[in-house]
Amino acid sequence: MPNEAKRFKTKELTLNMGPQHPATHGVLRLVLDLDGETVVKCTPHVGYLHRGIEKLAENRTYTAVLPLTDRLDYISNMTNNAGYCLAVERLFGIEAPARAKYIRTIMSEMTRISSHIIWLATHALDLGAMTVFLYSFREREGLLDLFEMTCGARLTVSYPRIGGVRCDVSREFLDGLYAFTEEFPRRIDEYETLIDKNRIWLQRTKGIGVLTAEEAINWGMSGPMLRGSGVSYDVRKDVPYDAYGDVDFDVPVGANGDVYDRYRCRMEELRQSNRIIRQCLDKLPPGPVLADEAPDLDMPFEAAKKQVPDMSLLHASISLVKEYDAVPEGELYSAIEAPKGELGFYLVSDGNTRPFRMRVRAPSFVHVSILPKLCAGHLLADVIANIGTIDVVLGECDR
Amino acid sequence: MEPKQIASRLQRAFSADVEKIREFRGQTTVTIGKRRSREILGHLAAWPEFSFDYLEDLCGMDYLGKKEPRFEVVYHLHSLKHRHTIRIRVPVSEDDCAIDSVVDIWAGADWHERECYDLFGITFVGHPDLRRILMPEDWQGYPLRKDYPVQSDLGEREWPGFTDVVKTAEENSRYEVR
Numbered sequence: 146m147p148n149e150a151k152r153f154k155t156k157e158l159t160l161n162m163g164p165q166h167p168a169t170h171g172v173l174r175l176v177l178d179l180d181g182e183t184v185v186k187c188t189p190h191v192g193y194l195h196r197g198i199e200k201l202a203e204n205r206t207y208t209a210v211l212p213l214t215d216r217l218d219y220i221s222n223m224t225n226n227a228g229y230c231l232a233v234e235r236l237f238g239i240e241a242p243a244r245a246k247y248i249r250t251i252m253s254e255m256t257r258i259s260s261h262i263i264w265l266a267t268h269a270l271d272l273g274a275m276t277v278f279l280y281s282f283r284e285r286e287g288l289l290d291l292f293e294m295t296c297g298a299r300l301t302v303s304y305p306r307i308g309g310v311r312c313d314v315s316r317e318f319l320d321g322l323y324a325f326t327e328e329f330p331r332r333i334d335e336y337e338t339l340i341d342k343n344r345i346w347l348q349r350t351k352g353i354g355v356l357t358a359e360e361a362i363n364w365g366m367s368g369p370m371l372r373g374s375g376v377s378y379d380v381r382k383d384v385p386y387d388a389y390g391d392v393d394f395d396v397p398v399g400a401n402g403d404v405y406d407r408y409r410c411r412m413e414e415l416r417q418s419n420r421i422i423r424q425c426l427d428k429l430p431p432g433p434v435l436a437d438e439a440p441d442l443d444m445p446f447e448a449a450k451k452q453v454p455d456m457s458l459l460h461a462s463i464s465l466v467k468e469y470d471a472v473p474e475g476e477l478y479s480a481i482e483a484p485k486g487e488l489g490f491y492l493v494s495d496g497n498t499r500p501f502r503m504r505v506r507a508p509s510f511v512h513v514s515i516l517p518k519l520c521a522g523h524l525l526a527d528v529i530a531n532i533g534t535i536d537v538v539l540g541e542c543d544r
Numbered sequence: 545m546e547p548k549q550i551a552s553r554l555q556r557a558f559s560a561d562v563e564k565i566r567e568f569r570g571q572t573t574v575t576i577g578k579r580r581s582r583e584i585l586g587h588l589a590a591w592p593e594f595s596f597d598y599l600e601d602l603c604g605m606d607y608l609g610k611k612e613p614r615f616e617v618v619y620h621l622h623s624l625k626h627r628h629t630i631r632i633r634v635p636v637s638e639d640d641c642a643i644d645s646v647v648d649i650w651a652g653a654d655w656h657e658r659e660c661y662d663l664f665g666i667t668f669v670g671h672p673d674l675r676r677i678l679m680p681e682d683w684q685g686y687p688l689r690k691d692y693p694v695q696s697d698l699g700e701r702e703w704p705g706f707t708d709v710v711k712t713a714e715e716n717s718r719y720e721v722r
Contacts, residue, residue, distance in 0.1 A: 191677060191678065192676075192678035195678045195679065197687060199663075199688060200687055200692075201694070235569060236569070238569070360651075362597050362624055363597070363650060363652065365599050365650065365651075365653075366652075378624055383627060475568035475569065476568060476571075477568065477569055477571060478571065478600075478601070478631065480600070487600070489600060489620070491601060491603065491618070491620070502605055504618075506601040506603075506620075511655070511656075543678055544678070
């Protein structure tokens with residue numbers, strides 16, 4: 146036999162995985178150099194879903210950019226909208242009313258739950274645990290129904306507005322959500338009994354895709370990718386926005402930084418999100434849901450000029466004063482904790498009602514960049530586990 | 545440390561290179577010269593009082609007709625140790641459209657710099673693998689530049705890629721399939 150082995154030459158095999166591949170969660174393409182079953186080199190190619198959202202935003206008014214943002218990460222649409230609205234509010238110097246803040250927090254956390262549920266379902270499905278998929282989509286359906294009840298849409302909601310939210314929530318919504326929060330912790334236990342101590346699950350996830358805390362920080366990881374490695378960094382705690390300053394919640398962190406620890410982090414986050422929703426429902430203040438100074442939907446392309454009484458009696462009593470612009474000139478970076486990680490909007494304004502530049506710091510884009518490091522030297526089957534664990538949505542990655 | 549303090553500390557240490565300090569809504573922006581940008585950013589990451597270990601974001605800007613030099617590269621730095629943030633801007637002129645890469649300081653800068661190169665055409669000197677990332681490899685032009693049209697400027701003409709496909713399909717239709 147040894148002679149036989151000498152006669153055959155072995156060489157590396159290049160394998161194209163994606164862009165059409167069910168385990169790449171979208172249109173991610175990986176070029177894998179394989180030595181047997183071991184990945185020698187992994188080169189991700191992104192951009193198949195590039196729609197030029199940053200370029201489009203430069204040619205729309207601030208209010209018209211809003212519907213573009215839920216096309217970023219279409220699984221966690223509410224957090225994208227809320228993140229964008231928050232950035233514009235901070236730029237304009239508007240403060241949303243208390244009730245709107247609470248509603249936005251509730252919606253963001255519902256989105257976090259539905260996003261984590263999708264992640265859990267597909268990640269487990271990729272690794273061979275089919276039942277989790279069926280269980281978790283049941284809960285997601287309930288959440289999407291609640292979204293539909295409030296704003297009529299299930300995925301591209303565009304519900305938050307600059308300076309508040311579009312409309313108030315109904316009594317039925319609150320009752321439905323309350324019933325959901327009552328039931329949901331038991332459902333999380335249910336998922337966990339399926340895979341938490343499952344031998345196959347443990348073998349596929351423990352010690353795979355290990356990322357130390359230093360590496361995770363150096364690569365700019367955020368969200369559960371960073372917390373799984375034991376770094377406690379959560380924008381909701383560091384720079385509390387909306388109603389996060391008023392509610393009590395923990396930031397779960399992992400220790401080993403492997404696929405399993407990130408799984409545990411996200412499962413714990415589901416419980417914390419449930420806790421946040423419950424507190425918000427209990428504290429939900431009455432009042433308006435949109436600030437008075439919120440910009441109009443049909444915002445003109447030229448900045449609005451304020452009408453002020455003219456002091457000189459010789460002139461007409463009212464004249465347009467040019468110095469006053471509705472949109473201040475400046476630049477602002479505003480980040481929120483999206484389910485995937487830190488979602489940042491960097492807005493540069495030149496005083497016009499269209500953003501001069503809008504930059505989206507998408508967590509998925511940063512997270513895909515670490516795939517070559519996670520995959521190199523591991524088995525081909527672990528590539529699937531690694532794609533699952535970074536929780537990528539290509540709409541956000543490619544923008 | 546307060547962003548203001550960081551800015552003034554930076555100005556004391558590199559007075560020749562700090563061009564401008566601007567504050568807006570509590571966020572501080574420091575504009576530094578391109579010549580020593582990599583060195584200063586390296587110091588920001590390394591000095592224990594700053595220890596900016598986390599590169600939140602890196603992006604390009606185009607101020608066509610508004611400012612000279614035309615381009616700017618914007619770094620958003622954060623320190624997970626001290627939990628403070630600062631924004632660094634580095635102007636880049638159109639004639640010498642290149643800047644030193646910071647991949648060896650923050651590994652996460654890799655894809656951000658590729659994106660900036662792809663969409664603005666700014667070259668990052670010392671980047672290990674500077675290729676287009678979001679646009680196809682054979683794309684011409686840099687989409688996020690202000691002189692790049694939002695809508696196609698082809699008018700009645702078809703996009704060359706599409707005409708190629710149509711031509712190939714017509715050629716192939718000559719062969720009968722049994």
